[in-house]
Amino acid sequence: MASVLILAAAGAAVAALLALRLWVVLHSRVLVPRQSLSLLVVAGSGGHTTEILRLLENLSNAYSPRHYIIADTDEMSAHKINSFELNRADRDPSTMLPEYYIHRIPRSREVQQSWLSTVLTTLYSMWLSFPLTHRVKPDLVLCNGPGTCVPICISALLLGILGIKKVIIVYVESICRVEHLSLSGKILFHLSDYFIVQWPALKEKYPKSVYLGRIV
Amino acid sequence: MKCVLVTVGTTSFDDLIACVSAHDTLQIIKGLGYSRLVLQIGRGKVVPEPFSTESFALDVYRYKDSLEEDLQKADLVISHAGAGSCLETLEKRKPLVVVVNEKLMNNHQLELAKQLYKDGHLFYCTCSTLPGLLQSMDLSTLKCFPPGQPEKFSAFLDKVVGLQK
Numbered sequence: 084m085a086s087v088l089i090l091a092a093a094g095a096a097v098a099a100l101l102a103l104r105l106w107v108v109l110h111s112r113v114l115v116p117r118q119s120l121s122l123l124v125v126a127g128s129g130g131h132t133t134e135i136l137r138l139l140e141n142l143s144n145a146y147s148p149r150h151y152i153i154a155d156t157d158e159m160s161a162h163k164i165n166s167f168e169l170n171r172a173d174r175d176p177s178t179m180l181p182e183y184y185i186h187r188i189p190r191s192r193e194v195q196q197s198w199l200s201t202v203l204t205t206l207y208s209m210w211l212s213f214p215l216t217h218r219v220k221p222d223l224v225l226c227n228g229p230g231t232c233v234p235i236c237i238s239a240l241l242l243g244i245l246g247i248k249k250v251i252i253v254y255v256e257s258i259c260r261v262e263h264l265s266l267s268g269k270i271l272f273h274l275s276d277y278f279i280v281q282w283p284a285l286k287e288k289y290p291k292s293v294y295l296g297r298i299v
Numbered sequence: 300m301k302c303v304l305v306t307v308g309t310t311s312f313d314d315l316i317a318c319v320s321a322h323d324t325l326q327i328i329k330g331l332g333y334s335r336l337v338l339q340i341g342r343g344k345v346v347p348e349p350f351s352t353e354s355f356a357l358d359v360y361r362y363k364d365s366l367e368e369d370l371q372k373a374d375l376v377i378s379h380a381g382a383g384s385c386l387e388t389l390e391k392r393k394p395l396v397v398v399v400n401e402k403l404m405n406n407h408q409l410e411l412a413k414q415l416y417k418d419g420h421l422f423y424c425t426c427s428t429l430p431g432l433l434q435s436m437d438l439s440t441l442k443c444f445p446p447g448q449p450e451k452f453s454a455f456l457d458k459v460v461g462l463q464k
Contacts, residue, residue, distance in 0.1 A: 114461040130383050141453040145462055223460055251460055255452070259382040261410040277459055279452070282414065297445075298452040299386075 101244065108243035112276065119145045123221035123239070123250075126153045127229020132160040134257055135227050136167045137299045144175070148182035150219050154231055155187040186215055188231060205234060213238040220248050227255045228267045236271055255279045256292075258299050264289070302335040303328055304373035306366060308381040311343035315398050318426045319377065320347035320357070327433050329355055337369055375438070377429070380412040385421065389444035395421040396436070398429055420444045 124139065126132040132153070139149070149168075153160040164185060172181045188211050189204070208231065216224075216238035224239045226232035232254075239250040254275040256268045261282045264272065272278050278292045286294035305319050316338060318324060328336060337358045340346060349359045363369070366384075370376065370391050377396045378384040388395045397412045416423035419442040424432045457464075 112459075114459075116461045116463050118463055120460055120462070130381075133383060137447075138449055138452055141449040142456065143453070143462075223456075253456065253459075257382070258386065258447075259408055259411045261414040263407070263410065265407070277455075279455075293455070295448070295451045295455055297447040298449050299447045 104244045105240070108240060108249065109274070109276070111249060113249075117222070119147055120222035121148055121150070121219070122146045123150045123152065123216070123219055123224045123235070125224070125226035125229060125232040125235050126151050126160050126164060127157075127226075127231045130259070131227055131229045131257065132157075132163050134299050135225070135255070136163060138225070138227075138255060139167070140171075146223075148184065150221060151183065151185045152215070152231060152235060153185060153187055154229070155189055161185055186219075188212060188215065188234075205230075209234040209237065213241060216242065216250075217247070221250055223251045223253065225253050225255070226267075226271075228257050228260075228265045230267060233267050233270055236274055240274055251276050253277045253279070255298070256281060256285065258282075258297065260285065262288075300335055301333045301374045302337060302372055303333050303375045303377060304337045304339070304366075304369050305377045306339040306384050307341045307343060307379050308384055309341060309362075311341045312379050312398075312400055313343045313345040314400070314402075314426045315377075315379065315429075316340050316343055316345045316347065318398075318429055320345075324430050324433070325355075325357075327430055331433065333375070337373070339363070339366065339369070380408050382408050382411045385412055385415060389415070389420055390446065392443065394438040394441055396429070396432065397421050397423050399423065399425050401425055415444075418442065 124135060126135055151164050168181045168183050189208055212234035216235060220242065224236060226236065236252050239252055242248045242250055252275040254268065254271045256264060256279065258281050260268065262284045264285065272289060280286055280289065280292045280294055281297050283294065286292055305315065307315060319336070320338065334354060335356045338347065340359060340361055342361065347357065347359055349357050366387070370388060370393060373393055376388045376393050377398060378388060380397050380399055385395065385397060397416070399409060412421070412423060415421050421441065422432060422436050
C-alpha cells in the first residue's frame with residue numbers, strides 16, 4: 084500500500100514538474116536579437132500549402148534555412164514548394180542557392196478517419212516527428228492547421244521542456260475558418276506562442292489570439 | 300466573346316455540371332450574352348459533350364495544372380464553395396457565383412463562402428436556384444475584394460522573433 088502511495092506521489096510530482104516546465108516554456112518570451120533564424124514550416128496538404136506559401140512570400144531572406152514538412156503522399160505540395168522556392172530565387176539573384184529542405188512524414192489524419200485510429204496514428208506520427216524536429220532544431224515553427232502540425236508542435240514544445248531549445252511556435256488559422264477553429268487550431272491555441280486568426284469573429288471568441296486583418 | 304467558367308475543384312460536383320449544361324440553363328447563359336462556357340469537371344461522372352457552333356461553344360475538361368489562364372479569360376465564374384477557388388477568383392476581380400453542394404452540408408469550407416457572401420463579394424446559391432439567380436442577379440452590386448496583407452504578417456513576425464534589420 085505504502086509503495087503504491089509513494090509511486091502515486093512520485094508520479095504526481097513528475098506531472099506537476101512537467102506542467103510547471105510547460106508553463107515556463109509557454110510563457111518565456113525572451114526576445115533574442117538575431118540576424119537570421121531557421122524556419123520549420125508544416126505545409127501539410129492541399130489548400131493549407133497554398134496558403135502558407137503565400138505567407139512565406141513576404142518573409143525576408145533572414146528566414147533561412149527553410150525546412151518544409153509535408154505528408155508523405157502529397158506530391159502536389161512538394162511540387163508547389165519547389166516551384167515557390169525556384170521563383171523566389173529567380174526574383175532575387177543576389178541570394179546563393181536557396182537553402183530549403185523538404186521532409187516527409189505520414190499523414191496524422193486522413194479525411195473521415197475514425198477518432199480512435201486518429202489517436203493511434205497521431206501517436207505514431209509523434210514517434211516520427213520528434214526525431215525530425217530534434218534534428219532540425221528550428222528557431223521558429225510556422226503552421227496553419229494540417230493534422231501533421233500537431234505532433235510537430237508538440238515535439239517543438241518538448242525541445243523546450245527538455246531544455247534543449249526554446250522554439251517559437253506561430254500558428255496561423257486558415258482563412259477558411261471564419262467562426263470556428265479547426266481541430267488543430269483548438270489544440271494548438273493552448274500550445275503556441277502566437278496564435279493568429281484572420282476573421283474578427285474568431286478574435287472575439289478567442290481574445291488571446293492575434294488579429295492582423297486578412298493576411299493571405 | 301464573353302465567357303463563363305464553371306469549376307468544381309479537385310473532387311466532383313455532378314449536380315452542378317448537370318445543371319449548367321442542361322438545355323434551359325444554356326439558353327439563359329446565351330440570353331445573357333455569353334458565347335462560351337468552359338466546364339472544369341474534376342473526377343465527375345457527368346461529362347457533357349463539347350460542341351461549337353457559330354454562336355456558342357462548350358468546352359469540357361477534368362483538370363489543368365493551373366486554372367489561372369481560364370480564370371483570366373472568364374467574365375463570370377461559377378464555382379463550388381472551395382476556399383482556393385473562391386479566393387483566386389475574387390483576387391482576379393471576376394464576378395463569382397458560389398454553388399453550394401447540399402450533399403456536403405457540413406463542409407467547413409462553407410464558412411468562408413458564406414462570409415464572403417455576407418460581405419457582398421459573391422453570389423451564393425444551390426443547384427436548383429442557380430438558373431433563377433443567373434437571370435436575376437446584378438453583377439454591378441458585387442463589392443470589390445481588397446487584397447490580403449501578408450506584409451502585416453511579416454512585420455509582426457520580424458518583431459516577435461527579434462529579427463534585427
